[in-house]
Amino acid sequence: MGKFILSHQHITVTDIQQIIAENLAVELSPSCVAKIQACRTYLDEKVAQSDELIYGVNTGFGSLCNTAISKADLTQLQLNLVRSHACGTGDTVDPEVVRIMLLLKAIGLSFGHSGVQVATVERLLFYFNHGICPVVYEQGSLGASGDLAPLAHIALSLVGEGEVNYNGELVDTHEILKKFDLAPVVLASKEGLALLNGTQFMSAFLTKAVIDGERIIHHANKIGALSIEAYDGRLDPFTSHVNAIRNQEGQIAVAKEISSILAGSQWIEQSKQQVQDPYCLRCIPQVHGASWDTLNFAKTIVEREINAVTDNPTIFPEEDLVISAGNFHGQPLALALDFMAIAMAELGSISERRIYKLMGGERGLPAFLLAKPGLNSGFMIAQYTAASIVSQNKQLCTPASVDSIDSSNGQEDHVSMGANAATKLARVIENVYQILGIEYMSACQALELRGVSKTSKVLLTFHAELRAEIPFIEEDVYMSEFIRKAKQLLKN
16 A cells, blocks of 8 residues: 655645545654644643633633633543534435545644644544544534534544444444554543544535546536537637637636547538527537636635644644634635535536437437437436436525524624535535436437547547447437436546
């Protein structure tokens, strides 16, 4: 197994993707260990030498911030915090997202401003490296004070309680600790709070969404190009001249990519009867390009967050400062999550319009893409399905980040709702994969009816990849299994 060493370098989404794809073991560098230990030593000495109240270290939490806790109870305080905050419910989070949460939490703690033990960070990385994924639930975070409930379920597993996913099975945490001959982590002062305060639930969802989004945008361009070919569309809207003068980076990139995909096609080069195509074809650079730019914005935001310290209070040993502030507030992520959901949904929306156009019996194509419409319904209800999913995405794109609710006796009186934005975005992305899968099937069917041999080399290969799994539809068949398979092809 290869290794990835954390050494305070800037970590990108691409790094996270590579670590997971190549199953790299992540370890702390000596410099990270030294920073973490120095912060822990400073905090221990400060608590031992002073009776000053430090939030979450020797006080209660939330609206109990002014309630002093005796030195003898500091460890119990942290354990009680973890247990009481593990209030997640709803669906369980995909273990792949939980693994990213583990990694992001370890990265955030590695900067040495959180006061945790080195052993605690190493335990998070042990879980990550060995595929031990605590059971985390989707519901419970308000996205301010951090992702308290979801992160509490991770912390709960570190102290030997709760459940984990391991090798695809649900296992009691104490059984996993026994298997690997590990003792539960004994939390020192502030450690429970350091583990719970943070934005790693939102950040992990956004990280995975960006990885998926980059895959989706290229799928959407290639599938859109298939539909252009199948509908006998024009190349004019993708020429460099017209897109350069709009001066939008995403638009220029999309037009260039689609031109490259279509290069060498006999269909695209032949003369056309129609002067213009519908917007769903003609405006692909503008619409896909806007989503491309939004995706890059979301990537910028989440990469800043990956490399941030987001717990509270934060500790600066060299300055002799312990500062209680609000780095756990998820507003930057909440806005980016909502924005990205809208951008991804638009890729699905314009895709469904292209599906609709392919069904209409225009430009030499039979109605609903079967040779004998009437006797056969063909792709009629596949388009219905895409339309219903597009409509659901519109509902899911109502922004969560404009909402807030008072909590903790008014102490936490503005929250980001970024966790709800995160889980909504995940559903939108799943939906977009399915809409694009339906267009992929429809465009391949239509192009075959027109004559697939005249298309570009890129699209010939892309068409063949679908046909290796899904046959040409001669007459009405059970469509659901093919639609779902098309989605999986794009996801994989």
